[in-house]
Amino acid sequence: MDFNFEAHQQFSLPDRSFLNIFKRDITKIAEAAGFSATETGRVNLVVMEMATNLLKHAGTLGGELLVKPIFGENGTAAGLELLCLDNGPGMSDPQRMMQDGVSTYGSMGQGLGAIKRLSDFFDIYSQRGVGTVILSRIYQKKYIPKSAARSDKKFQVGAVLVPKAGEKVSGDAWGLRMSHEGAYLLTLDGLGHGEHAHEASLTALKAFHQQPKLTPSQMLRGIHAEIKKTRGAVGAIAHWNAEAGNLLFCGIGNISGRLIVPDRSKSLLSYNGTLGMSVPTTINDQHLSWERNNVMILHSDGLKTRWDLQKYPELTRHDPTLIAAVLYKDNTRTTDDTLVVVVRATE
Incomplete structure (x- = not known):
């Protein structure tokens, strides 16, 4: 993939x-x-x-x-x-x-x-x-790949990541780790923007890839411990399992997320705090169902939170990167780095 x-x-x-x-x-x-x-x-x-x-x-x-x-x-x-x-x-x-x-x-x-x-x-x-x-x-x-659409039999993922105007690097970042029946997705926003925010996110990404594949909340605790020498970041991890039909989510800070199902959407809730600086004593995973054609959208605060998919009929049928780009086009704040990641369950 x-x-x-x-x-x-x-x-x-x-x-x-x-x-x-x-x-x-x-x-x-x-x-x-x-x-x-x-x-x-x-x-x-x-x-x-x-x-x-x-x-x-x-x-x-x-x-x-x-x-x-x-x-x-x-x-x-x-x-x-x-x-x-x-x-x-x-x-x-x-x-x-x-x-x-x-x-x-x-x-x-x-x-x-x-x-x-x-x-x-x-x-x-x-x-x-x-x-x-x-x-x-x-x-x-x-x-040229066999499938230039970059699809997988269980899910598709795409993203738009744009640094703040005038910056050469982004403090926002994302990473993916495959698991037996699904994947772990990490979305990050290093505090501020520019080189130091970028460094914080890169350090968190490295820690993410080195963590044992546990629950999102356990992995976030591990990342928190590893990035204390950086300026810190907010972040969220989602883990989906197509075979079991479930989605686990945990976030620290203002990474926003929604799970879109055919007849409604559900907010993905994050705890107050900052990875590398301060996180709550107790954090737990949010448990949701993960089924064919569900769409999960995660984004940094570079995107306004009041976007509405009902404004875009049939948009969720398109490539995940295109979905992310439409939301970015109409909702980016332009005053910060912007990250939008979209995942669609295909099985």
């Missing part, structure tokens, strides 16, 4: 004069990831189509491109993930707009169709009054 914990680089395109800089900087990311000239050319075509869409449809309403390398199991850069987020009017029928020759703006209407054809994995979500989010993953030829 291919999981990518890297932060996204954020690119804004306020007007056409930034287009060459936009293209140049993303080309550098592709080249650094080991893309050949031909493969980089394919990335450039997708970037130009996305940029054209932003300029046409987002305009003064705003939009951005998020880009990050995709790494394989051996740590080698295997591809690029590109997310195009625009706050334009949106489309009532995005599938029709992907047909060549169809356009709401009287152009040739080849943009969305071209992006899909050039991508190894493609997904799109658009609604009138909501805007549009496009997800494209492009792999080097030798690394």
Whole structure:
């Protein structure tokens, strides 16, 4: 399974004069990831189509491109993930707009169709009054996975992680450890932002991967003990078991979470405190059911908490990274690092 914990680089395109800089900087990311000239050319075509869409449809309403390398199991850069987020009017029928020759703006209407054809994995979500989010993953030829959707027979996971504007690193982080019938997911927010927050989260991630696979509350206690020399972090661990149909959750601090089931949502509750500084004497795990098509969403306080999935009909059917990107687009505070992780049970 291919999981990518890297932060996204954020690119804004306020007007056409930034287009060459936009293209140049993303080309550098592709080249650094080991893309050949031909493969980089394919990335450039997708970037130009996305940029054209932003300029046409987002305009003064705003939009951005998020880009990050995709790494394989051996740590080698295997591809690029590109997310195009625009706050334009949106489309009532995005599938029709992907047909060549169809356009709401009287152009040739080849943009969305071209992006899909050039991508190894493609997904799109658009609604009138909501805007549009496009997800494209492009792999080097030798690394194209059998399933570019990065799915697993038991669950799918995706994330958007964006540092605060002006920062090179993020104080937010996340990690995943597989268990026999499921996985452990850790989400973190180092106090503040910048290098010291980043260091706190990295230290907590290292401790997470070294902990025995116990309950979330026990693992958080172990992490707490290991990061006392850092500035501290808030964090949460979720552990799901598809065979048993259960989900255990424990959080310390203001990591927010919800479990979405077909007819309702349930908040995932965290204790007051800070890992590495002070945690309650007694902490317990929240026990919930974990069934096919359940969706769990965890995020740092870089995302506003009052988001409502009812605003986005059928969004939960899409790739988890696309779900995270839609929530990020409409709810990021922009004043802090932002992390949104989405997990969907598929079995």
